[in-house]
Every structure is written in C-alpha cells, then in structure tokens.
Amino acid sequence: MTINSTQFDGNQWVSQVQAWALELGFSQIGVASVDLSSAEAGLLAWLEQGFHGDMAYMANHGLKRARPAELVPGTLSVITVRMNYLPRDTPDGWQTVEWVRLDHPTEGIVSVYARGRDYHKVLRSRLQKLSDRIAQAIGPFGHRVFTDSAPVLEAELAARSGQGWRGKHTLLLNRDAGSLFFLGEIYVDVPLPVSEPVQEHCGTCNxxxxxxxxxxxxxxxxxxxxxxxxxxxxxxxxxxxxxxxxxxxxxxxxxxxxxxxxxxxxxAQRSPLPDFDxxxxxxxxxxxxxxxxxxxxxxxxxxxxxxxxxxxxxxxxxxxxxxxxxxxxxxxxxxxxxxxxxxxxxxxxxxxxxxxxxxx
Incomplete structure (x- = not known):
C-alpha cells in the first residue's frame, strides 16, 4: 500500500502496534529491515557443513530465507514479535525443578515449551488478529504472518529488531526475559522505522x-x-x-x-495465557x-x-x-x-x- 508520509508518523504508529500486541499476549514487538544480506554467508556455510541434517526444508528455498522481499514480494518491513511461554503457575526456582526431573530416569521429560498448546496455533491466530487490528486503523495492506512455519530467519530478524541478542547456543536472549519465548513475524508492505538492535551480554560465559x-x-x-x-x-x-x-x-x-x-x-517471564499451561x-x-x-x-x-x-x-x-x-x-x-x-x-x-x- 502507499502511505502519505506527511500524515504518517512511523514511530508513533509502531508504538500503537506495540500496545495492541500487548493486549493480545505478545511480550514485545520490533521492526527489522528486509536487508539480511550480511547473514547470507553464515547461512550458506551452515548448510554446506550439513549441520541442518534431515531438515531439507532449510536448504530448499535457497537464499529466500535471508531475503524477505523475495519470499513475499512487496515486503518493505518486518514486524517481529516475541511471546513468553513459561507456564503461569511455574514456581520460583523452576530451573532446579527441571534439573531434578532429569535425575529421575523413569520419568519422561518433555521440553517446557511443548507441554501446552501448539505454539504455532497460538501465535498464528494472534498474529492474524494483530494484522486485522492494523488493517482497521490504516486500511487494507499487504502482509503475511509467520511463526516457525516458512523459510524465515526468525532469530536473525528478531535480533536485528531489538528483541535481544543471539546467545552462544544460537537462541535469542533478552535481558528482561531470558530465552523462554516464541518468535513470530508479520511481513508488511509498509515502510517502517527500524528498531535499534541491542548489545550482546554473554561475555565469557560458555x-x-x-x-x-x-x-x-x-x-x-x-x-x-x-x-x-x-x-x-x-x-x-x-x-x-x-x-x-x-x-x-x-x-x-x-x-x-x-x-x-x-x-x-x-x-524468564511467565506467560499470561493459559495456552502454555x-x-x-x-x-x-x-x-x-x-x-x-x-x-x-x-x-x-x-x-x-x-x-x-x-x-x-x-x-x-x-x-x-x-x-x-x-x-x-x-x-x-x-x-x-x-x-x-x-x-x-x-x-x-x-x-x-x-x-x-x-x-x-
């Protein structure tokens, strides 16, 4: 879509989207540009080493993963979101509880994120609601929502849009929320001011x-x-x-x-949603x-x-x-x-x- 720049305050608009996102249970939003060219070499090296294993879909789309405007023609900006998933009733000292589970060899351990509802369903539904809310405010606009469901460099986009930094384990880390959150994106045909990335804070920790x-x-x-x-x-x-x-x-x-x-x-922050209980x-x-x-x-x-x-x-x-x-x-x-x-x-x-x- 085309927006009259004299009537459109991008920063104010992004703040409004953040407010709508919080109402839908998201923890934070950011905005990334569509230029991920500096990530292409690393992606290609990772694939060439075979580190993706059986995940052929990681290579099937070539460099579209690092080129949002090729994946969804017309994309000018990427709105990124994160959503905390630690269950609502998680006790203090939950890490110790999880370590103890691993010491009970006859108990089956399912990763914390997978004990509740499928996050794909939760995020996709709420991302669409957020997109609908945006459309109500600015009129129909070109967009597509993603959450771990297409050739998208999610962690890279999230890091570039100020959601956190890439930890040494490759997951995204946030100073106020650790790493226990899901990521999602809305590719939009609206030019938006890009969020500032944050500094890395892993230091010498391995x-x-x-x-x-x-x-x-x-x-x-x-x-x-x-x-x-x-x-x-x-x-x-x-x-x-x-x-x-x-x-x-x-x-x-x-x-x-x-x-x-x-x-x-x-x-790590507890989710306000019952979906992840x-x-x-x-x-x-x-x-x-x-x-x-x-x-x-x-x-x-x-x-x-x-x-x-x-x-x-x-x-x-x-x-x-x-x-x-x-x-x-x-x-x-x-x-x-x-x-x-x-x-x-x-x-x-x-x-x-x-x-x-x-x-x-």
Missing part, C-alpha cells in the same frame, strides 16, 4: 556450550543440529545414532539444558505409561499439541531410548522392554532391542 549432553554447540553461535537432542527427538525420522542415545537420558521430546543453565533465564499426561509421567499409549491414545492426548507432529512411531522410538538409559541406571524396566521385542515397527523394535542391551 555454560550452554559446556552443558550440552551431546556437544551439539560446536563453537559459539554454531550449532550442529545433527547432534542436538531437540533435533534427534523431533526432526529426525530414522534411527537415532548409537553414540547419541545414552546422552539423551530421559528426554523424550526436545531438550532444555542450554536454557536451564543460562544465567539470563533467572529473568502443562497438559495432564505430558509432565511428570512414567516412561512405561507413555510407551503404552496406543496410536489412538497418542493422537487423542496430543491433539492441539506440537508433539503430535512427530507421530506415534517416533514417540515410542524416543521412549525406548529413554527406557534403555533407565535400565542402565538400575531401573526395573527390563521385563517391560522384553514384552516389546516383537514390536510391529522395525524402527521401534531396533531401539527396544538396544534398550534391553543396556542392562547387560
């Missing part, structure tokens, strides 16, 4: 690099996704590499270690009980959850690995595993047999 169970953070700001537990338990469809099964421990969907250890997450059955549950979910039960219990996307087979594969690690830790899960050595899925069966071997 806690995230040192804590990673699989050493997936191969250097500051460099993640080999093929070794990342989140990638292995969610994105990877085949057998989990043998050498990475033991470090997975009892993590069955995602991993929070690099966030739990980060000093900035003492400032933990669902019954996805927190504090025993591995045996979770493995026994039938496919119908899995689909019913994960309806509207991000977990559903991995499917029942991968769910059981992940739990079989965790059961093997529990058996090695002395848990009495051998008889249960023995009952599943003839599992109809070859993928699950392989991991069950591996799990049984951990008790020898």
């Amino acid at each position: 806690a995230c690099i040192e804590v990673c169970p699989t050493q997936a953070i191969v250097a500051p700001h460099r993640l080999d996704a093929r070794r990342c537990i989140s990638y292995l338990t969610i994105e990877h469809a085949g057998a989990i590499p043998l050498e990475l099964r033991a470090p997975i421990g009892n993590r069955i969907y995602g991993c929070d270690d690099c966030q739990l250890v980060c000093p900035w997450n003492k400032f 933990p669902r019954e059955g996805l927190s504090g549950q025993q591995l045996v009980a979770l493995f026994e979910w039938t496919e119908a039960e899995f689909l019913q219990r994960t309806e509207g959850s991000p977990i559903r996307r991995i499917g029942h087979e991968r769910w059981q594969r992940n739990i079989a690995v965790a059961l093997g690690n529990a058996l090695r830790a002395g848990a009495d899960v051998g008889p249960f595993l023995q009952r599943h050595v003839q599992h109809p899925s070859g993928l699950v069966r392989e991991h069950v047999l591996w799990a049984l071997a951990q008790g020898r």
Whole structure:
C-alpha cells in the first residue's frame, strides 16, 4: 500500500502496534529491515557443513530465507514479535525443578515449551488478529504472518529488531526475559522505522556450550543440529545414532539444558495465557505409561499439541531410548522392554532391542 508520509508518523504508529500486541499476549514487538544480506554467508556455510541434517526444508528455498522481499514480494518491513511461554503457575526456582526431573530416569521429560498448546496455533491466530487490528486503523495492506512455519530467519530478524541478542547456543536472549519465548513475524508492505538492535551480554560465559549432553554447540553461535537432542527427538525420522542415545537420558521430546543453565533465564517471564499451561499426561509421567499409549491414545492426548507432529512411531522410538538409559541406571524396566521385542515397527523394535542391551 502507499502511505502519505506527511500524515504518517512511523514511530508513533509502531508504538500503537506495540500496545495492541500487548493486549493480545505478545511480550514485545520490533521492526527489522528486509536487508539480511550480511547473514547470507553464515547461512550458506551452515548448510554446506550439513549441520541442518534431515531438515531439507532449510536448504530448499535457497537464499529466500535471508531475503524477505523475495519470499513475499512487496515486503518493505518486518514486524517481529516475541511471546513468553513459561507456564503461569511455574514456581520460583523452576530451573532446579527441571534439573531434578532429569535425575529421575523413569520419568519422561518433555521440553517446557511443548507441554501446552501448539505454539504455532497460538501465535498464528494472534498474529492474524494483530494484522486485522492494523488493517482497521490504516486500511487494507499487504502482509503475511509467520511463526516457525516458512523459510524465515526468525532469530536473525528478531535480533536485528531489538528483541535481544543471539546467545552462544544460537537462541535469542533478552535481558528482561531470558530465552523462554516464541518468535513470530508479520511481513508488511509498509515502510517502517527500524528498531535499534541491542548489545550482546554473554561475555565469557560458555555454560550452554559446556552443558550440552551431546556437544551439539560446536563453537559459539554454531550449532550442529545433527547432534542436538531437540533435533534427534523431533526432526529426525530414522534411527537415532548409537553414540547419541545414552546422552539423551530421559528426554523424550526436545531438550532444555542450554536454557536451564543460562544465567539470563533467572529473568524468564511467565506467560499470561493459559495456552502454555502443562497438559495432564505430558509432565511428570512414567516412561512405561507413555510407551503404552496406543496410536489412538497418542493422537487423542496430543491433539492441539506440537508433539503430535512427530507421530506415534517416533514417540515410542524416543521412549525406548529413554527406557534403555533407565535400565542402565538400575531401573526395573527390563521385563517391560522384553514384552516389546516383537514390536510391529522395525524402527521401534531396533531401539527396544538396544534398550534391553543396556542392562547387560
């Protein structure tokens, strides 16, 4: 659309959008330009090293990921948003609670962000509402909303628009909110004043690099996704590499270690939305009980959850690995595993047999 510059105060308008965003449960907005050319070399190097693993979609769109105006022709600015996701009733000292969970080998650990409603659904719906509110104020305008759903350099755009800085684990960090938030974008055909980026505040801290169970953070700001537990338990469809099964421990969907250890997450903010409250059955549950979910039960219990996307087979594969690690830790899960050595899925069966071997 074309805006009469004599009647349009960009800074005042962005402030108004921020107010609307807060009403919708967003924590902050920013504005980034569409020029991400300086990020292209890093993206290409990461892809050339194969660090994206099975995530072919990371390479399928070429450099469109770093070129918003090519992905959505007519885009002049990118409105970025972040939304805190720590559940409303999260206790003080929540990091300690999560570390203790990892010391209970028979409990299945789902990443904090995935215990509630699928964030794709929450953010997409609210981003569209925000876009509709903007349209009411300025008239129809060209736009498209994204949240982890297209070839978009989300963390890069967020960093360039003042939402935070890239931590050494590659996640975005914010001085007032740590890293426990989701990101989203609205590509718009409106020229807007760009937000100022913020300074980096990691200093000499390497806690995230040192804590990673699989050493997936191969250097500051460099993640080999093929070794990342989140990638292995969610994105990877085949057998989990043998050498990475033991470090997975009892993590069955995602991993929070690099966030739990980060000093900035003492400032993590609770979400005001009920959407991210933990669902019954996805927190504090025993591995045996979770493995026994039938496919119908899995689909019913994960309806509207991000977990559903991995499917029942991968769910059981992940739990079989965790059961093997529990058996090695002395848990009495051998008889249960023995009952599943003839599992109809070859993928699950392989991991069950591996799990049984951990008790020898």
